[in-house]
Amino acid sequence: MSANNSTLAHHFADLEQQHEVAVLGMWVFLATELMVFGALFTGYAVYRAEYPAEFAAGSRALNLWFGGINTVVLLSSSLTMALGVHGAQVGRRNVVVMCLALTALLGTAFLVIKGFEYHGDYVDGLVPGMAFNDQDWLEREPPSNPGKVKLFLLFYYTMTGLHGIHLIIGIVFMTGLTILAWRGRFTPQYYGPLEVGGLYWHFVDVVWLFLLPLLYLIGPR
Amino acid sequence: MSHMTQPGKYVLVFLALLALTAATVGLAYVDLGAWHSTMGLTIAATKSLLIALFFMHLLRSKSLIWMIPLSGLFWLGILLILTLTDYATRSWLTY
Numbered sequence: 001m002s003a004n005n006s007t008l009a010h011h012f013a014d015l016e017q018q019h020e021v022a023v024l025g026m027w028v029f030l031a032t033e034l035m036v037f038g039a040l041f042t043g044y045a046v047y048r049a050e051y052p053a054e055f056a057a058g059s060r061a062l063n064l065w066f067g068g069i070n071t072v073v074l075l076s077s078s079l080t081m082a083l084g085v086h087g088a089q090v091g092r093r094n095v096v097v098m099c100l101a102l103t104a105l106l107g108t109a110f111l112v113i114k115g116f117e118y119h120g121d122y123v124d125g126l127v128p129g130m131a132f133n134d135q136d137w138l139e140r141e142p143p144s145n146p147g148k149v150k151l152f153l154l155f156y157y158t159m160t161g162l163h164g165i166h167l168i169i170g171i172v173f174m175t176g177l178t179i180l181a182w183r184g185r186f187t188p189q190y191y192g193p194l195e196v197g198g199l200y201w202h203f204v205d206v207v208w209l210f211l212l213p214l215l216y217l218i219g220p221r
Numbered sequence: 222m223s224h225m226t227q228p229g230k231y232v233l234v235f236l237a238l239l240a241l242t243a244a245t246v247g248l249a250y251v252d253l254g255a256w257h258s259t260m261g262l263t264i265a266a267t268k269s270l271l272i273a274l275f276f277m278h279l280l281r282s283k284s285l286i287w288m289i290p291l292s293g294l295f296w297l298g299i300l301l302i303l304t305l306t307d308y309a310t311r312s313w314l315t316y
Contacts, residue, residue, distance in 0.1 A: 020283075023282075023286060024285065024286060025287055027289035027290060028289055030289075030290070031289050031290065031292060031293030031296070032293075034294070034296075034297055035293070035296060035297065035300070036295040038296075038297040038300055039300070040299070041301075042300050042301055042304050042305075045301065045304075045305060046304065046305070046308055049305070049308065049309070050308075064246065064249065068242065068246045071242050072239065072242060075235065075239065075242065076235070077237045078235075078272060078276050079231060079232070079235040081276070081316075082226075082231045082275075082276045083228055083231055086225065086226065086227075086228055086231070089225050090225070108314065134233070162236075182242070195278075198276070198277070199277055200258075202272050202273075202276045202277045203277075205272060206268075206269045206272055206273070208263070209265045209268050209269055210265045210269070211270075212245065212261075212265065213245060213258065213261025213262055213264070213265050214258075214262075216249075216250050217245065217246075217257060217258075217261045218257065218258065219257055220249065220250070220251065220252045220253065220257060221249045221250055
């Protein structure tokens with residue numbers, strides 16, 4: 001397959017411009033995504049300022065082990081993603097395929113671990129509407145307002161849930177890129193989709209990096 | 222295309238990220254009083270900066286690219302600052 005003719009779209013002057021435009025476009029999309037998560041973060045900030053004790057109590061109830069391990073998993077996936085893009089830049093197809101596949105795998109591992117965590121949250125009585133005992137929270141020392149704790153938990157599920165949906169989309173994208181890479185689609189002259197997929201993936205990682213302290217580390221343990 | 226980052230550099234950044242993660246989790250078990258959030262967010266911001274500069278190649282990108290994340294942060298800033306100052310000053314109202 002001749003690189004230039006099949007990968008250069010007619011409205012670009014050359015491959016380099018095409019690549020730059022793709023990167024620019026993805027960054028603009030990420031800026032809008034920042035606002036999507038930003039809205040949730042703002043809502044969280046308002047209610048945390050209103051109910052600091054209950055937010056801290058709810059935060060302490062979450063499982064930090066799961067949160068910490070998942071953080072390492074996502075950081076590792078960002079490393080493999082960056083190495084995958086580099087592999088394309090030096091024209092090593094096997095490295096690209098392996099790194100992209102690992103990235104998708106690590107992302108999936110995050111979701112699996114998250115699933116176990118949600119199950120643990122259910123067992124611990126931290127699911128408003130499904131498994132939550134108002135009395136438990138009222139009997140604590142000091143007592144917590146159950147409604148306010150539930151509000152914290154709703155923020156927890158919504159924010160990690162939205163993050164999880166973004167991760168699923170990323171994994172699907174990554175799987176597609178792995179298949180394309182395996183077919184030899186990417187060369188040192190054409191690896192835009194990899195770079196762009198990488199930007200999205202790193203953004204999802206950054207969102208999680210903020211979810212960790214905001215949800216799990218409000219107060220001391 | 223822009224110059225390449227060497228894989229070794231990516232690994233170094235990753236190790237720094239791991240160290241900062243360990244610090245974040247470790248500090249949760251130390252009583253920092255009111256500073257827990259500030260510490261947590263500062264570490265998160267540092268990690269994000271490392272990811273943005275190195276993994277997302279911002280460090281070797283043109284100013285045009287820089288404008289986009291900076292604008293995004295500016296807009297997020299407007300959202301946070303205007304909303305939070307609104308709520309923070311509600312008690313000043315006399316009606």
